[in-house]
Amino acid sequence: MTPLLLPTLDTDAEFARITAALTRRGFLSGSAAALSMLALAGCSSGEDSGGPDGETRTVQTHYGPVGVPVDPQRIVAVSYNTPWQLQAVGAQPVATLDYSAYIDQFTPAQQTFVNGLSTVGVFLQVNREAVVAAAPDLIVGDAYEIDEDMFRELSKIAPTAVYSGTNRSDWRTVAEGVADAVNKGSPLTSNREKYQAMQERLRTDYADQLRDNRWAQVAIGGSEGLFSILYPTGVTGAMLTDLDVTRGEFIPDLRPSTGFEAFPLEQLEMLRDVTVVVYPKQPDGTDSAGMKSIFASPLWSRIPAVASGQSFGISTQVTDYGTAINWLSELESGALEALS
Template identity: 25%
Template sequence: MTVLDRCLPPAPMPLSDDVTRRRFIQGVGAVGLTWVLAGCGGATPVAGEQAPAEGDTVTVDNRFGSFQVPREPQRVVGWEGRRDLETALALGLTPIAVGSNALGDDRQPAPFVPVDLTGVEVIEQTEPDLELIATLTPDLILTRDSNIEELLDRIRTLAPLVPVGGDGPWRPELESIAAALRREEQLSGPLGEYDRRRAEIQQRHADRIDSAVLAVVQYQEGTFYSSATDGFYLQANTLADLGGTHLPFLEEGGEAFTGDGFSAERTSELAGADAIVLITNTPDERSLLDASPLWQQLPAVAAGRVVESDFRTNYGSVYAAGACLDLLDRTYATLA
């Protein structure tokens, strides 16, 4: 019987096949554990270690339950991916494990995320390894609940949980989590830098921000996707934060575009944009779009007022939003 078997109720879904007792033992030695899980009551200190004193924890209540979280968490796991990784870093916490959604094809985070993940465990999102997480003995797990409903009862026994990464705007969520964990002071650096850069861009492009209409679109497999400025796409959220104007066609379409998109046959709907923020994931997709006569006929395209990004700026927290500020700065500059 493994640590996970002793601690957790029956699993609603099987663990991955490659989780074996041998891997578990090796994992314990690799991470140098000083804590082991006992029963279903959480973590128990090994001989020679002391559990945190009551004054060293804060009570955090959220939709997952009520938890005692260390004031200085040392073993933070970012379960889901991009936004929880950025949240941990903004709060001055260094994760010991991150979700694979936080990484690109090169198994590295986006260049705008200030972290070196050398030696950090990666949790595959498609088949979460609960046994591995148990060996890490986290003292805080940051996670979304939208993709892990069936696992929540099991995860709750591993460590305190804090929800991160809902569909709402990143800033109120980040500030709320900082307040709950009593780490507001940690935000002064990253939020201060974001606000400074935003003000600088607003001053530099004041007239263009007041008069220009931008379109934020992602092109993938013959379909355009977007969202309203209060929807999923962080580039559109940041445009609103700057005080800019989104193309009404995209704003009126709202969240429906995120899921369904609109076909390339409707490319002419983007003709009202003075400049375009284009998200593409591969050079081949960009080449296909550039070969489209409908795309080439758009005024913004013909005038060279298109700035390209990739999916890594679609979603995140303060660091991805900062990258979106840079993206929009370059987009407004095409209107000079």
């Protein structure tokens, strides 16, 4: 089987598999040429940069306090999810990673958001020369992809704010950090309050459906013959847990740091008491080839949830409060209303 080297919407399981496959973390281009471009561009270091009027403020990041422009005008996003976190709070980058090879994995709104922007590398491979050429006054990303060595190199170009959560499920901390870096705390707060209100409403309005059913989240397993269970240590696994669901009794009680655990298809029997299954769909609402291979297993059709038509796909990829609201909306319209 040819390994898939690019992220897809089978979020937690696929992201972890890709991260393991792409072991090279660094810059594509030589430092000498980049430093020459830096001098020609007249870009300043992280300590000297500011907004149009030179005013700066200090933010707390994964790598310590960083002085950033009060009103950044040329934001460069160097991590996979960062553009969507910027989009959620109304901040427009001038450059992002290159998503062209898998642009159909994103929603039309996301595609429009990055259309025509300069690119600065691909997933886990930042091109330093391209970052310099973008003439940023602020660089933002997350520590899952930007290690300390890369952070130091990027900080020579412009102030660099990199964030991380406590684990894979903690998208909130990263999204809030990115919003703080670009001085968009107000829209972030608004989105957070809307998310929390919706979360509480679903817990209340659908308490019986959430508690009285047995739930499981299933995704692709990374290679043929495998499936994954998404756990509360992952992004959407944590969101479902926050709704106080009852999970399947025979699902192994694990807390994998990746947010998922892969099992052979023969172990689909662990879902023998599950009455509701949630799984990731692609942005266009279709099922991925990986999920279709799981559906083809005779054991899949024996799961009570599948046999009773209570298997629900959700296409939203969660990176911030805005997309989290969309994920909850899909859960409500697709699953919770059908269970009522």
